[in-house]
Amino acid sequence: MKNQSYEVSVTWANDLVGWAEARGLREPIKFSAPPEFGGERGLWSPELLLVLAASSCFLSTLLALAEHNRLPLVGYTAKAEGQLERVPGQGYRFTELVLRPLITLEKESDLPLAHRVLDKAERNCIVANTLSVPVRVEPHVEIVAPAPMG
The missing domain is CATH 3.30.300.20 (K homology (KH) domain)
Incomplete structure (x- = not known):
């Protein structure tokens, strides 16, 4: 197998929340810092x-x-x-x-x-x-x- 490269894009939304995307994927991921560090509850960290x-x-x-x-x-x-x-x-x-x-x-x-x-x-x-x-x-x-x- 030849070398592989994996690329993601991250965009700041607001506060400590962002969006992650990757080419070819259907759904972006909304994420935040964990609540213990002031982030939004209920989101992936x-x-x-x-x-x-x-x-x-x-x-x-x-x-x-x-x-x-x-x-x-x-x-x-x-x-x-x-x-x-x-x-x-x-x-x-x-x-x-x-x-x-x-x-x-x-x-x-x-x-x-x-x-x-x-x-x-x-x-x-x-x-x-x-x-x-x-x-x-x-x-x-x-x-x-x-x-x-x-």
Whole structure:
């Protein structure tokens, strides 16, 4: 794959609110500083978007690897959390991101492959690899019986 470039445009709206757009996307994103820093409640913040970037990148990486390794996933959900702290001499910064994906499989025999794919997704997540903050992945896998045909 050749090098890629990703470009966004950000426009100030008012107060601590702005709009983000990218060519080819249908909807702009309205964002604000977080309420803790005087921003508007109910809007995405750069801090939430950073946590989302890591979590959604992990999902994209996992899905590509699951397909490549023929791992049939039944479901996926994830919680993600970023710890923002004031670090002496550095100001506020994220000190840790924790991703908690839950993948669902039909067959217990797929568990070893699922764990290998999860490990590889953790090692190959582009966003997590780019960040200087430690990113910890705490995966869980569950097995569900296939629905009866009928």
